[in-house]
Amino acid sequence: MERLNHIIKRILFLIPLILVISFLAFCLVRVAPGGPFDSERKPASKEIEKNLAARYHLDQPVWKQYLYFLNGIAHGDLGASLKYRNHTVTDIIKQGLPISMMLGLLSFGLALGIGVPLGFIAAIRKGTWVDYSATLLALAAICVPGFILSPMLILIFSIYLGIFPVALWGSFSHIVLPVFALGIYFSGRVARLTREGMITALQSDFIVTARAKGLSDFSIYFKHALRLGILPVLSYSGPLLADLLTGSFIVENIFQIPGIGVFMVNSSLNRDYTMVVGLALVYSILLLFLNLLVDILYSYLDPRIKLQ
Amino acid sequence: MSRILSPSRLAFRRFKKNRLAVISAVYLVLLLVFILIYPFFSDVDPNETSEFINTAPSLSHLFGTDDHGRDLFSRTLYGTRISFLVGSVGALVSLVIGVLWGATAGYLGGKIDSIMMRFVDVLYSLPSIVFVIALMTSLEGITQQWFSETGLLQGNSGHIVRMLFLFIGLGAVSWLTMARIVRGQVLSLREMAFVEASRILGASHLRIILRHIIPNIAGVAIVYLALTVPAIILNESFLSYLGIGVQPPQASLGSLIAGGAGQINPLKIYWWTILYPTSLLVTVLLSLNFLGDGLRDALDPRNVK
Numbered sequence: 001m002e003r004l005n006h007i008i009k010r011i012l013f014l015i016p017l018i019l020v021i022s023f024l025a026f027c028l029v030r031v032a033p034g035g036p037f038d039s040e041r042k043p044a045s046k047e048i049e050k051n052l053a054a055r056y057h058l059d060q061p062v063w064k065q066y067l068y069f070l071n072g073i074a075h076g077d078l079g080a081s082l083k084y085r086n087h088t089v090t091d092i093i094k095q096g097l098p099i100s101m102m103l104g105l106l107s108f109g110l111a112l113g114i115g116v117p118l119g120f121i122a123a124i125r126k127g128t129w130v131d132y133s134a135t136l137l138a139l140a141a142i143c144v145p146g147f148i149l150s151p152m153l154i155l156i157f158s159i160y161l162g163i164f165p166v167a168l169w170g171s172f173s174h175i176v177l178p179v180f181a182l183g184i185y186f187s188g189r190v191a192r193l194t195r196e197g198m199i200t201a202l203q204s205d206f207i208v209t210a211r212a213k214g215l216s217d218f219s220i221y222f223k224h225a226l227r228l229g230i231l232p233v234l235s236y237s238g239p240l241l242a243d244l245l246t247g248s249f250i251v252e253n254i255f256q257i258p259g260i261g262v263f264m265v266n267s268s269l270n271r272d273y274t275m276v277v278g279l280a281l282v283y284s285i286l287l288l289f290l291n292l293l294v295d296i297l298y299s300y301l302d303p304r305i306k307l308q
Numbered sequence: 309m310s311r312i313l314s315p316s317r318l319a320f321r322r323f324k325k326n327r328l329a330v331i332s333a334v335y336l337v338l339l340l341v342f343i344l345i346y347p348f349f350s351d352v353d354p355n356e357t358s359e360f361i362n363t364a365p366s367l368s369h370l371f372g373t374d375d376h377g378r379d380l381f382s383r384t385l386y387g388t389r390i391s392f393l394v395g396s397v398g399a400l401v402s403l404v405i406g407v408l409w410g411a412t413a414g415y416l417g418g419k420i421d422s423i424m425m426r427f428v429d430v431l432y433s434l435p436s437i438v439f440v441i442a443l444m445t446s447l448e449g450i451t452q453q454w455f456s457e458t459g460l461l462q463g464n465s466g467h468i469v470r471m472l473f474l475f476i477g478l479g480a481v482s483w484l485t486m487a488r489i490v491r492g493q494v495l496s497l498r499e500m501a502f503v504e505a506s507r508i509l510g511a512s513h514l515r516i517i518l519r520h521i522i523p524n525i526a527g528v529a530i531v532y533l534a535l536t537v538p539a540i541i542l543n544e545s546f547l548s549y550l551g552i553g554v555q556p557p558q559a560s561l562g563s564l565i566a567g568g569a570g571q572i573n574p575l576k577i578y579w580w581t582i583l584y585p586t587s588l589l590v591t592v593l594l595s596l597n598f599l600g601d602g603l604r605d606a607l608d609p610r611n612v613k
């Protein structure tokens with residue numbers, strides 16, 4: 001019961017935080033000089049420019065625009081995209097987000113599926129060649145930029161071997177390469193965190209006790225140490241999932257996947273104000289809720305930590 | 309052995325035992341020396357175009373040439389220099405902001421601390437890429453306007469300005485973790501007996517900060533600094549891919565790779581345009597990470613055996 005109260009309190013606390021974040025995102029893109037219509041055909045008359053600005057409330061002071069925006073949100077409307085006319089931001093997010101989320105979830109699974117075992121093995125064989133090669137592998141995964149990994153994967157698996165399609169989004173076989181391109185980097189991060197967490201866990205007193213009691217290696221590693229050693233990965237999972245679920249620019253761009261990762265970057269480059277704020281809002285809300293979820297899970301896995 | 313070793317000597321001894329870290333340090337030093345003295349021995353201009361477009365590596369062009377006929381060997385070395393420059397200056401910017409912010413919050417404590425750290429939380433929850441792009445484009449627009457109005461810095465100075473904003477922009481999104489780490493350290497240091505003793509003896513805040521706080525967070529800061537450099541180099545390469553990194557014809561490792569990767573097509577692959585800059589970037593990032601890990605293991609007092 002007390003725990004439930006805590007959780008409700010924390011959720012309520014998120015509301016002002018989200019307001020501040022959305023306001024900051026709102027101001028941030030607006031500080032940039034130049035507006036979203038600067039690249040329009042130039043001979044357009046002053047009247048047309050004025051009308052455009054009035055249509056999107058761009059002639060009002062920033063705080064008033066923000067109030068318009070908040071009013072829109074209250075009606076479930078994030079406004080119209082300034083660059084993709086005839087599309088509302090809500091529409092674009094509704095179309096793209098599920099695709100990005102699916103790609104992100106699968107990549108998250110891959111990152112954990114490769115990263116946790118790799119880090120685990122490295123930790124229990126610490127200081128041996130197994131550890132060194134696992135560490136090297138994990139670091140290599142982090143150090144190869146995505147925009148080089150993706151074309152390489154396409155070149156090898158689509159063009160030379162012809163196993164998977166080059167790009168686009170549709171059947172299962174379309175999903176494989178982008179998931180690897182996205183997941184491999186994060187599996188490296190996860191492996192490093194798992195290794196560190198496991199090493200710390202294996203040094204703690206209760207493991208020494210468990211060993212002294214004569215428990216089997218299997219039970220020490222899997223039942224006792226892993227539960228504690230996985231915690232760094234758990235805390236990383238919040239930001240990681242928020243990143244993955246909101247799409248990756250590089251992977252979506254190279255594989256021509258209609259997610260929202262591409263919009264995130266393009267809209268900030270194009271100063272598509274409503275779009276940037278809408279997407280930033282999605283990201284922030286996702287991140288805050290995931291972090292809350294992580295904290296709750298954390299307190300279950302490590303009872304020494306109390307939910308604050 | 310009865311000699312008493314200073315903590316830094318002990319740390320150095322631990323560092324030396326970490327073979328990967330030592331090899332990385334040697335590699336980085338050799339590479340740095342090489343790219344710094346190379347311009348004095350070669351008269352190849354990295355930006356000079358020629359009619360030899362996309363030629364494979366040969367004796368006259370060790371790494372081949374790119375789509376403008378520029379010598380990739382000198383461009384790669386030059387790009388490595390730029391990447392190092394962006395990485396280290398960006399990391400220094402993040403160090404300054406992060407340490408000042410974190411130390412102030414931790415030292416003052418109370419309300420100010422919680423306001424300052426909430427601000428960090430808010431920045432954490434913004435997508436950092438949006439943050440960087442908005443920061444870079446707005447800074448650039450503002451200063452370009454300013455420069456054209458005042459008439460300062462005319463002509464070919466765009467790339468210098470761009471570089472400055474890369475430093476600031478990348479530094480400005482990388483200081484958050486540093487601030488959190490430093491704040492945590494300062495918070496616990498503040499309560500230590502030796503700090504309290506010094507306060508009772510009448511030491512000023514400034515003296516406590518300079519004498520006791522800063523030296524004690526130096527280790528953590530150095531370790532995190534070493535790990536920030538590769539992160540910033542990688543971030544710069546992403547910005548180069550987006551076209552808002554270093555300004556052409558200047559090159560960084562990231563922009564070289566992005567340029568090469570942009571030309572991948574199934575008919576003809578100019579592998580040298582990708583392979584060499586990529587191997588350099590990956591080895592540099594790997595060794596910087598190994599170095600950072602080694603420094604952490606050496607400087608972290610929990611590892612004392």
